[in-house]
Structure formats: C-alpha cells, structure tokens
Amino acid sequence: MCVRCIAKARTAGRAVQALLQGWQAPAGACRTARCFSSLPEPAVDAPARPNELEGKVAHPSLLNEDLLKAQYAVRGELYMKAMELQKAGKELIFTNVGNPQQLGQLPIKFNREVTSLVVAPFLLDHPAVASLYPKDVIERARKLNKMFGGAVGAYTDSRGNAGVRQEVADFIKRRDGYPSNPEHIFLTDGASVAVRLLLNALIRDSNDHILVPIPQYPLYSASIQLYGGTLLGYNLKEQTGWSMDFNEITRSVNEARNRGACVRGMVFINPGNPTGQCLTEDNLRDLVKFAHQEKVVLMADEVYQPNIYQDEKPFVSAKKVLGDLGVPYSNSVELASFHTVSKGVLGECGLRGGYVELTNFHPGTIDELYKAVSINLSPNTVGQVAMSLMVNPPQPGQESYEQWKKEHDEGLASLRRRAHAMTDGFNSLEGVTCTFTEGAMYSFPRLHLPPKAIAAAKAAGKPADTFYCLQLLEETGIVTVPGSGFGQEEGTFHLRTTILPPEEKIQDFVKLFQDFHKKFMAKYA
C-alpha cells in the first residue's frame, strides 16, 4: 500500500537529516524530496506502529485505518438497533435493503425449476423427472448442465463460464443494437463485487478522486474509503427531480484539480438509488460527453434497469448512447456497466449473480482485472446460472412461457402500483415531500423537521434523520435508512424505504408510517 509515499517519506527523511547535519543543496536544485534520493537512509527512531494493545494484535484501534474509517449505512446504527429489537422479540418490517424475497416476493418459477435440476443433474435421467418438471425446464437444464461441463460443483474460469458470458453479450446486443464482447464481460458474486473490483484497480492513493452522486448508495463511499481513495460528491438537484447539474459538476472537478487532485472515475446510478429518478437519453449524452471531455472512467450502475415505473423515460443504457453518439465517443470513453440478478422482477439477491461489461478498456487493464478476480478463483456457479436465465427467459411457444410472462408482468405491474402508493402516501403527510419513484426500488422522502426535533436530535448527538428513523423503528418496527447515510444537501433530512412491502400490506404500511409521523410532528411542534 502506498509504496511511493513511503519511499517519498524515506527520501524526505533522509534530506531532513542531511540538512540538519549541515549538508548544502547544490545550486539550482529543485526543492522536492525526489532530489534527495541518493542521500544515506537515516536510522529509524521508533517502529512506525504499535503491534499490540490490551493484549490484542488485532485490536480495533490497530486495524487498517481505511477499514476503520469506512462507513456502511445500510447496515449501520439503524440496522444494529433493529437486530437488537428483533432478538428481543419485536416484529420488524425490513425496508432498509432492496431485498424483495425477504418481504415475500416469490422467485420466478421457471428459473428456480431449472436451477433445481442444474444442481442435481443426475435427476435429468430419473424416470419420474417429467412428473415434476415441465419439458422446457428439463431441456434448459440439460443445456446449462452441458454448458458447465456437467459440473456446477467445479470452479469456472475466474471471469465466469464462457457460455454464460456469451449469453450476456447476446443480451446486451439485443438491448442496445451494438456488439458486445464476451471477453470483456466478468461475471461476479453480485454487482457489488464488480464495482469494488473496478474501484480497487482505479484508486492508487488518497489523491485519486471518484465522482459519486449525492445522495449515493453507500457501497461507493465505503469502497472508495476502503481502497484509500477520495469521494468527490456531486449533488443531485431534488427540486428538479434529482437531476444532474453539469455546470456544478465541472466546477467541482476543476476545483479538485486545482488542488492537485486526480479525478479518475465517475459513478452514476440509473435508475437512481436511493433517489429513484430515471435518466433521459439527453442526460446520458451529456454524461458521455462529460466523461470524454474530462477524461474519467464512466461507471454505470445500471442494476435497476428492469425496474421502471413510468413510460416517459424508458431505460436507456450508457452503452447504447455511446454507440449512438459515434466516434470519438464510441471508441474512446472507458465505460464499465454493472448489472445483477438481485433486482428487477427476479430479486435473486441471495444467489449473488452480477456482471460488469467493459467498453473501450485497454487490453492490459482487462488482463489485470482478470488476475485480480483469479485470486478468488471463481464466482459462484448458481449465480451464473441465474444470470443465464435472466438474460434468456422462456420464449413464446415454450411450455413455461405463459406462466413466466404472467409472473413477470404482474410482478412489474405490482411494483409500479407500489411505487405510486408509497410516493402518494409520503406526499400526503405534512412536512414531507417525496419525488415520484420513476424507477429502482426506493422512495427517498424529504423530512421537513421542526426546529424542536432538530434540537432534540442534536442534544442526543445524532443527525436529525437518524433520530427520526430510530423512533420510527422503535414505535412501528419499520426499518429504514436515514438520508445522512447516503449523503444529502446540508440542512436537508431524508430517509430511504424500499417500495417492497407486499401489495396487500402496503396501505397498512403507509398508515403505520403516517400515524407515527403525525405523532412525531406533534411531539416536536
């Protein structure tokens, strides 16, 4: 870690010592530490760090400082409190994580039937197999079993099975109309792992900055910290539906660069998490042009691409916009696009299947990333199977198609109705405003809290939204994440809930929330 810094410190240390001993710099020498590298190494005064505290080598004060500094709000104070209450027997409603099946969403049957046979391929030859599984399920399982060489129990290539990567490339081509190279696709244990892979490679030291929207998904802030980089936030404008302001972003990048910062990458989340906005093609063109002009790697968090709840702004991928813009954008902007099986109507969070597609990346960099993923040997195979089934659903005419289509369409329609119910519920409250959830899985209402509540929070040593969310949790059992965990404009307060409570319970959920809110507002009026 930071070998150059250490070398620099050592060299500078040598220089200090030499100067103290009366050494004179040659005339005209520049005044950087580098010029002193030929000087003798000074004696070490003391070991740099203690190795033990209170009898513990792995004492929490003696761990990797970047790990200690990393914050992860989704499972932060609120979550810990929730765990404590759950242990004590309190019934909780978890809306803190986009975890659909935890709240009763059923998996897509076809996908699980196929998976059921892929993990037990010997059943394919069982005489009774057709009594339990539809014909196209058996066929698909046979095909997948062959693709995995008959052995989902074996490590695959570290980038994932070549057949599945080809299927993903075909899916991307169908979606965008532009070719996709399976050699530039990495399958991972969920998209988070892919995001972290990229950040870890891009970030060299704390001078390397990554542009991240504020509010943001804490995966970014936590990982950037963990890899020793610096998050450079750009505010989304709540008053215009969480839009991007490129004038402000450019200003912020210039200011950072004037400070000597290296701005390496830019994250955007479309549809937005936690903010739920969808980007238009115009927005995406601006983004691509910005990345080209400012020379940053574009990290497109597109994991919510199937979760769209309005018709005006359908999902458009950054890859498609890149292609539409043509040269010089299409052949130069370095784009990493992330997708997952955890979201959409699938909601297969537990299976951990994700991918990243790399466009315009240097082949040597792809080799380095390949090496990096090789250290963990292989992504899990069942997640890869889930990915294959996501990008290749049953087709019209196949036995499972009607059932699949029904589950898919009803699932999406239900999410759309819930997005409306949730946003409407929040907007009906005094002191709450909530941008419509155009996509993704979250509502991010703004809480206009009374001064007394803010003062009480301050007295309790907590951000005012954390203070609110803790009371909400204790009184109603609803687990949310305070806006302060995502970052938000100074002086504003928010919370994030998912829109995932089951449809038959969503009105009760909204009612529970409303009752609490009224009481809270009255208490601190």
Next chain:
Amino acid sequence: MCVRCIAKARTAGRAVQALLQGWQAPAGACRTARCFSSLPEPAVDAPARPNELEGKVAHPSLLNEDLLKAQYAVRGELYMKAMELQKAGKELIFTNVGNPQQLGQLPIKFNREVTSLVVAPFLLDHPAVASLYPKDVIERARKLNKMFGGAVGAYTDSRGNAGVRQEVADFIKRRDGYPSNPEHIFLTDGASVAVRLLLNALIRDSNDHILVPIPQYPLYSASIQLYGGTLLGYNLKEQTGWSMDFNEITRSVNEARNRGACVRGMVFINPGNPTGQCLTEDNLRDLVKFAHQEKVVLMADEVYQPNIYQDEKPFVSAKKVLGDLGVPYSNSVELASFHTVSKGVLGECGLRGGYVELTNFHPGTIDELYKAVSINLSPNTVGQVAMSLMVNPPQPGQESYEQWKKEHDEGLASLRRRAHAMTDGFNSLEGVTCTFTEGAMYSFPRLHLPPKAIAAAKAAGKPADTFYCLQLLEETGIVTVPGSGFGQEEGTFHLRTTILPPEEKIQDFVKLFQDFHKKFMAKYA
C-alpha cells in the same frame, strides 16, 4: 490508503523546504519528520500522478500499484498458455487447481438432492415430490427452507444465516470438544474471501508483515501484496517432510523486527498446500506457543482437514490444541481458522461456501469485520446450504445414510490410493524426489534438473521449473503449476499437480508424465 505516510511525506517535505530556506532546527530537536508538522506546507511542484496515458484513464500503467505487483501463479503463465492451447483444440488435463468435479469427481448425492429442493421450495408441496426424492431429503430441505425464512433468494445477514452459523459452531464443538460461538463465525463465498477479509483488516501499510510458509499457496502472497503489506516467508524443510523450524522462524522474526517491521500475523496450512504434510499435535503446540510468545495473529488454513491419507497423523485443529494447552494460551492467542465446502470428499468448489471462526478476537474487531463484509451485503445462500450439509451429514438410520456413507468412504479411499499412486509415480523417476502426500490434494515433487536444462531455461528468460512445466504442457496437455509460483528454496525446482485425475486414468497419467520426463532429461543430459 496510507494516510499517515502521506502526512509524513508532506511534513518531511515541509521540513526540507524550510531547511533549504535557512530555517534552523531548535537545539535538542529530535530528527524525525514529526517535529516539523507545524511548518508551512510547501507548494505542490506537480500533480502526484498522471491521470491518462495513450488516451486511457484506466491504462494498465496507471492502476493501483499493489494490484499490478500482485502475482497469482495458479492462473499465471502456465494457465494462460493452457487456455491458448485449449482454444486451439488441444485436449488438456487440468491438475493446476484443486477442482475435483472438473476432473469427473461426482458430488455427494444427498447434498445435491437437498439443494435441488431448497432452491425450488414450491416442489416440496408437489404431489410427485416423493417419486424423485428420498424422504429424509425432503425433510432436510423443509428444515433448511424454514431456516432461510422460505427464501434462499433473499440476502442473509452479512455474516451468513444464523441457523447455519449455529450448525457450524456445533460441528466445531463436536470436532474439538470446546465451545464455539456462532457470533464469531462468518460464512463467506469460499474460504479465500475469509482469508482476504482478515488480511485486509490486519495490514495497515508495507511495514506490516505476515509470516507465510514457503512454499505457500499464492492466495497469501497475492492478497498480502494487494493490501499493501509484506510477506515474511519461513521455509519449510523438505528433507524432513516439509517440517517447520521454529529456530529459523524466530530468527527471521527478530531480524525483521530489528529492521523496524511489525509482524502481525502468521499463516500455516494444515494439511499443507502445496506440500501435503500433516502437522502433529506437538507441531501445533509449538505453533500456538510461538504465536503467544511473539504476539502474532494465528491464521489457520485448515481447509483440507478432511483430506487425510495416512493414520499416523490424523487432523487436529489449532482450536483444539489451544483448548488443550489451557490458560494463558486458550484465552489469549488470537486464532482465525478457515474451512470450506470446496475440498474434502465434497469438492463443491463452484458453490463457494466457506467460513472463518474467530477465537479470542476483540469484540470491536469482530464488529469491524462485520462492517467490512456488510459492504457486499451477503454471502451466497447456496454456498451456505452446502456448508450446512457438510457439517450435518445424514445420520445412521436415515434413508440416505448408507448411500452417503458409501460415497463418502469410497471417495476418501480413492483419494488415498491416488495420493500413493502419484507420489510413487514421481519417486520412480530419475531426478525426481517427492514427499508423500499425507493430506490435502497435491503432490509437490522436486525436480533435480540437469545443468543444461537450467541453462536453456535461463536463455529463455524463465525459471527452470516454469520452463519444464511449459514443455510438459505442450507435449502432454498436463497443466501444472511451477514451484516458483509458490516460492521455494533458492536453487531448488518443483511443480505442483493435484492428485485428482480419475482413478481409472491415474496410471495413464503417471505414464504420460514419466515418458515426458525421460525425454526431457535425455534432451538436456
């Protein structure tokens, strides 16, 4: 990353500048950079790093240096060459990774039957379910389905499902006779992830050293480099069956500490990878006492604990020895023990299920590790199910027991026969000596190569064992890993093969090897 180093470099830089400008250190000032921290910050001469090369921000020369420096031999030059040959149509025998099912080992049927129902829980109520699955399989699947709240598609707690963690704790208690706390067990996507979690937390900068056996498993060298630490190797003595020499280890630790190094952790691998030796209780007692005396965190890579091929040295866990030794060892030595579903007779590499048990760790450190794993949300659930089934096999009297026992015992017996066949095959060769594979999955023969071969390798710019393994690959299709990838005593040459080729083919495999070796030796005689 390395915030302190940067601060130190800056402070030292200021001091250099101040001294150049004629500033005098106060009388009696100590000569460390720290004393200069109140001096004004010098102007930045140039931005620390370029952001772009050949039009690429993510240019391979501009990535994280620790990533660039990390080597991962198991999928290194040999593997890349193998991939190239495979693409060109050459038939290969992969003995480079311990990946049993890739070479035809069948999964344990009971485990896969249960998994098949757990991923499709709706089948549990299907009228035909009993025609395909034994009764105890259905029961076990019901139990696991309940344990996962009916939803293996949901994220679990970031440490893994609480029920599975309890089962692992019970397994450890049965194995060792000492209690195990499920709150100190983390389930992970394979043991590699758990190892990396610990290394990432322990290592703060390049002055933090981790003791690792030489030869070692490259996961350690690659991860320590990736996290910016320093590997401090200790040689295993080949002439005494790859034994540990504590005099030498102590000498090496003292020497490193005299250089100012912080020695934070000590890895050992039992049974050994790539070396195949098993540690005795005496060895383990020495290890625990050493860790206590020298204050290092003990990292026990015990993933091959079921793979034992002799009766003299059964597997004994470090946790048991810790307990047997009693106070002060049992209540102070910080021990992390790793295990997996990928090895043993299961060989479920593709499912990615592992765990780490932390003993005597500070509660605050366990919290920090919990936070770290939370950033990835959840280990995959099917790997957790595989772990549950590994620690809880069918019991006598249950319908699947006899079948399970037969598969288990025959699998282990076959591995034992193959360990013998492989070692005997190598020892029958002129210029090859091979320590018996007492455990794990590998043979690590020493190649006594003729001077002409060494010279030819040198001329080709390759370590002599890489040179040998490349020719072996090209002529026979056998994929191995050269000893240089694991580290080895200077001037010795080895290679690693697994003992996993199917039993009916192992004599052919040995013959293929022998023929090549004779030709190679004749060529360079």
